[in-house]
Amino acid sequence: MMAADQTVHGVPPSLSAKVVGSFAYLTVRDRLPTILTKVIDTIHRNKNKFFEEYGEEGIQAEKQTIGLLSKMRNELQTDKPVIPLTDSLQDAECWNQYLQKHQKLHGDQESVSWFKSPWLYVECYMYRRIHEALWLNPPISDYDVFNEAKTQSFFESQQAVMTICTHLEGVNSNIENLSKNQLFEHFDKLLQVSLWGNKCDLSISAGQDNSQKTSPIDSLVSLQPLILVNDSNTVWSTLISAQTHARSEKTTVRVDIVLDNAGFELVTDLVLADFLVSSGLAHEVHFHGKSIPWFVSDVTAHDFQWTIQQTMAANHKCMSKIGYQWKSHLKDGVWSYHDHPFWTQPHEFCDMAADAPDLYANLQGADLVLFKGDLNYRKLVGDRDWDHTVGFGTALQGFGPAPLCSLRTLKANVQVGLQPGQAEKLTSHEPDWMTCGKYAVIQFYSSKAEQKD
Numbered sequence: 314m315m316a317a318d319q320t321v322h323g324v325p326p327s328l329s330a331k332v333v334g335s336f337a338y339l340t341v342r343d344r345l346p347t348i349l350t351k352v353i354d355t356i357h358r359n360k361n362k363f364f365e366e367y368g369e370e371g372i373q374a375e376k377q378t379i380g381l382l383s384k385m386r387n388e389l390q391t392d393k394p395v396i397p398l399t400d401s402l403q404d405a406e407c408w409n410q411y412l413q414k415h416q417k418l419h420g421d422q423e424s425v426s427w428f429k430s431p432w433l434y435v436e437c438y439m440y441r442r443i444h445e446a447l448w449l450n451p452p453i454s455d456y457d458v459f460n461e462a463k464t465q466s467f468f469e470s471q472q473a474v475m476t477i478c479t480h481l482e483g484v485n486s487n488i489e490n491l492s493k494n495q496l497f498e499h500f501d502k503l504l505q506v507s508l509w510g511n512k513c514d515l516s517i518s519a520g521q522d523n524s525q526k527t528s529p530i531d532s533l534v535s536l537q538p539l540i541l542v543n544d545s546n547t548v549w550s551t552l553i554s555a556q557t558h559a560r561s562e563k564t565t566v567r568v569d570i571v572l573d574n575a576g577f578e579l580v581t582d583l584v585l586a587d588f589l590v591s592s593g594l595a596h597e598v599h600f601h602g603k604s605i606p607w608f609v610s611d612v613t614a615h616d617f618q619w620t621i622q623q624t625m626a627a628n629h630k631c632m633s634k635i636g637y638q639w640k641s642h643l644k645d646g647v648w649s650y651h652d653h654p655f656w657t658q659p660h661e662f663c664d665m666a667a668d669a670p671d672l673y674a675n676l677q678g679a680d681l682v683l684f685k686g687d688l689n690y691r692k693l694v695g696d697r698d699w700d701h702t703v704g705f706g707t708a709l710q711g712f713g714p715a716p717l718c719s720l721r722t723l724k725a726n727v728q729v730g731l732q733p734g735q736a737e738k739l740t741s742h743e744p745d746w747m748t749c750g751k752y753a754v755i756q757f758y759s760s761k762a763e764q765k766d
């Protein structure tokens with residue numbers, strides 16, 4: 314039987330809470346129970362709302378959901394085995410098969426547990442169990458327990474949202490007269506705004522306010538040295554060659570954005586997508602979101618529509634104008650929103666071709682796929698204990714449906730593709746450089762000829 318903590322064919326072990334004192338360990342020991350306690354509090358605080366909407370049934374559902382969540386928190390804190398899902402949702406079978414696969418790998422059921430199993434697996438599992446607890450309790454099955462935090466974070470970033478919309482409006486108003494160099498400069502800025510938008514997630518802060526308070530454009534220069542890998546030139550040349558190819562073949566350029574967080578980050582992604590379309594760099598943008606509430610702040614279909622509605626309804630001329638533009642992009646099919654159960658499963662992305670072949674085939678139709686955020690990065694590289702100098706292409710382990718780029722602020726202790734000595738230097742100055750959210754990467758990979766490693 315293969316031990317999960319061995320390096321197999323050069324692939325290092327998964328990060329796991331079994332390494333006492335590691336970031337994974339501290340997350341499972343401290344941050345996940347804190348998030349669960351907040352979830353329980355939120356449901357309890359909404360008791361009267363449930364009563365008003367559903368009467369006594371709503372109160373019963375609230376109690377039972379809290380019971381299930383407290384039980385899970387106890388399982389987590391006492392390192393109990395991971396148990397199968399009991400709801401009959403579409404993906405439950407797949408989750409249970411994944412569990413069986415891990416049990417077989419270890420030879421016994423006890424060793425698949427909160428602290429002993431891969432961190433990526435158990436952290437994803439916690440969010441799926443939160444969904445199960447609600448789902449088993451109609452009439453509150455569809456309640457998004459993170460909704461309040463997401464809307465609050467959007468409103469707390471209002472000033473920054475207005476600034477970025479005003480900036481975009483200025484760029485768009487003159488876009489036809491811009492030289493290629495000027496276009497690149499705007500592209501580069503908006504790519505970085507979208508990158509730093511990823512600082513604003515609510516999972517690393519265990520649900521505490523983490524919104525954008527300063528001007529997203531003015532801060533770019535001072536943030537530049539904190540980008541540890543910056544492949545924005547390659548991303549640009551990928552788009553330019555896609556454009557040239559599309560012209561000669563009379564086809565279109567399609568960019569996919571695998572979204573991460575709602576709130577300010579989503580606005581920065583929409584701003585980038587708007588620029589891609591208005592500059593003619595892309596003709597179509599496909600957004601990919603989550604089909605269930607996920608990692609506190611991740612975008613669901615509801616958050617996506619809500620954000621566009623709020624932008625339209627804003628009492629600010631540029632913002633509202635841009636909101637209407639976004640709505641018409643959706644109506645015209647220039648933009649589209651997609652979700653797929655694979656995004657809320659625990660798999661590494663190298664499993665996608667085998668486990669979600671339809672999604673893999675879909676992404677193959679893109680000229681560029683942008684993966685936002687930390688969790689997507691962890692899944693791209695399998696959340697494994699890679700040496701920092703291993704190439705991004707190697708860590709992807711065969712995943713590469715299209716040229717891709719990760720835009721990620723570092724919030725978990727995995728990072729590949731660094732120069733020899735770069736990690737050591739960072740560690741000597743700032744031991745928590747991988748988890749403090751201060752550093753970032755714009756990291757590109759393509760299996761085509763221009764690939765980097």
Ligand SMILES: O=P(O)(O)OC[C@H]1O[C@](O)(CO)[C@@H](O)[C@@H]1O
Pocket residue numbers: 340436511514515516517573574608685686687688689691724725
């Ligand atoms: O929203 P992001 O950028 O994916 O960040 C969420 C990250 O926060 C964490 O909860 C930090 O441990 C990770 O699990 C996850 O990678």
Ligand SMILES: [Mn+2]
Pocket residue numbers: 514516573574608610611686688
């Ligand atoms: Mn997130």
